[in-house]
Amino acid sequence: MSEPRARAEELDSADELAGLRERFVLDDVVYLDGNSLGALPANVPGHLDDVVRRQWGELRIRSWDESGWWTAPERIGDRIGRLVGAAPGQIVVGDSTSVNVFKAVVGAVRLVKLTGEDRDEILVDATTFPTDGYIAESAARLTGHTLRPVAPHEVPDALGPRTAAVLLNHVDYRTGRLHDLPSLTSAIHAAGALAVWDLCHSAGALPVDLDAHGVDLAVGCTYKYLNGGPGSPAYLYVREEHQDRFDSPLPGWNSHTDPFGMSSGYEPAPGARRGRVGTPDILSMLALEAALEVWDGVSVDSVRTKSLALTDFFLECVSAYVPEGRVECVTPSAHAERGSQVALRCPEAGQIMKVLIERGVIGDLRHPDVLRFGFTPLYVGFGDVERAARVLGEVF
Structure with a gap:
């Protein structure tokens, strides 16, 4: 040997x-692509069968209340929170990573604007996954800001009195380089700006500690190390201290304080619910919830x-x-x-x-x-x- x-x-x-391997559906191949699509947790098919046959097939509309469909985005958000160091009530699950990046970047710029400071620049990770760059560029155009791409290690020197928000990846998707979230967040705050982090390649693989490091907003997908399945919903973290002023650029009936009141005027809900938009994708949402059970213990x-x-x-x-x-x-x-x-x-x-x-x-x-x-x-x-x-x- x-x-x-x-x-x-x-x-x-x-x-x-080693025993956790039994919680997944695997064969005799060596699967080293879980940073693109996580393996199937063994309990998900049975759970989805119940969701489809009983919750949808038998209870139908009653499942929004009786099966907890309506509260799933926040409930599952709290479960993810335990994996990224976020206390309950700060993460909502739903929409794609791209949509949540848009909410987070525009929301950060609007939070800074409320301070009255004249800041008109957004910094973005120059090595970022392309979509983050596309979204940041669109957010800059829509808010009248200038977008400046910089390498993560250049951020401290690039920060200035014009900087409103900074969008960074925790782990580089190409190289696997882990960026220093604590020190970069601290530098961003010292410059008077807000930090937005993309956790797609770190959540479920390493400690993130969002609360402990003072991260303002964060987003992430759930189909990589969290094993939520292809196209499973992403999540949005809004730090508690920002929530009552967080102004989402995508207000929807699901984030209204009285969603079934059908008011023509928008009044945002309190807490993490402000990050919701439209009707949750329940099948994917509940598959993710079952998948997260592999993290028990x-x-x-x-x-x-x-x-x-x-x-x-x-x-x-x-x-x-x-x-x-x-x-x-x-x-x-x-x-x-x-x-x-x-x-x-x-x-x-x-x-x-x-x-x-x-x-x-x-x-x-x-x-x-x-x-x-x-x-x-x-x-x-x-x-x-x-x-x-x-x-x-x-x-x-």
Whole structure:
């Protein structure tokens, strides 16, 4: 037995989270694409069957009250809150990440405007996932602000008296680089601006601690490390101290203080409900709620510890199996700067990923030359990691 394989067996035998794998529907492939779409939690199909057959099929309209459909966005939001360090009443689930980014950025600009300060600039992460950049540009045009893209490490020097809000990604989707949320949020506040964070690649993989670090607004998807399913609804965090002044650019009947009063005038609801817009997507919403049950009894800190161990071990195995000089790791080696993925740059990355998938190792590609591997500690083991690196070496 090779030394990496023996080491994998040793690590798997000591893994306190190994039993969580049984909570998912998995086969014999090595699934390292949970940072794009999480695996299916085993309890979701049965729960959805009940939602469709009994709640919808038998109770029908009564389920808005009797099955708790109406309160699901806030109830599930509180459940996510426990994973991102947010006290109850600050997160609402619904809509897509893109829609929630729009709400958050415009809402942040409007909050700053209420202070009377003349701030007309929005900073955006220059390396962001494209949609965040598109939304930020649209928000800037609609609010009469200037948009300035800057790299996250340049933010402290770019801040100034004109800065109203800053939109940043907690983890870079291409490289897996983890940005310093506490210090960047502090710098943004010191400049008199508000911080908006995109948590798509960090929630469910590492501690975020929104409340502790004073984050103003945050958004995130639920289909990656939270395993909510394809197209599952996103969420919006509005810090409690901002909620009574949060002016959503998308007011809808669901966020009205009296939604069934059908008033022609809009009066926003209190608390996290202000982030709601229209009728919730109940089927996806309740699939997500069931999926979040896999977190019962699981500590985010323990998940982070395993995540770092998995990525460390993967890099060790890559060094052992892949011929020297064939790949370049673009993910930071320092734990403080690493999310839960490893990105390797190499020529012909597209063809290599195709072969990996054919051989049962599922990662993904970021054009033109990056192989991206996501490590979901709830169901990825050290044996998976060793096998993935070994197959990668054989491909070369």
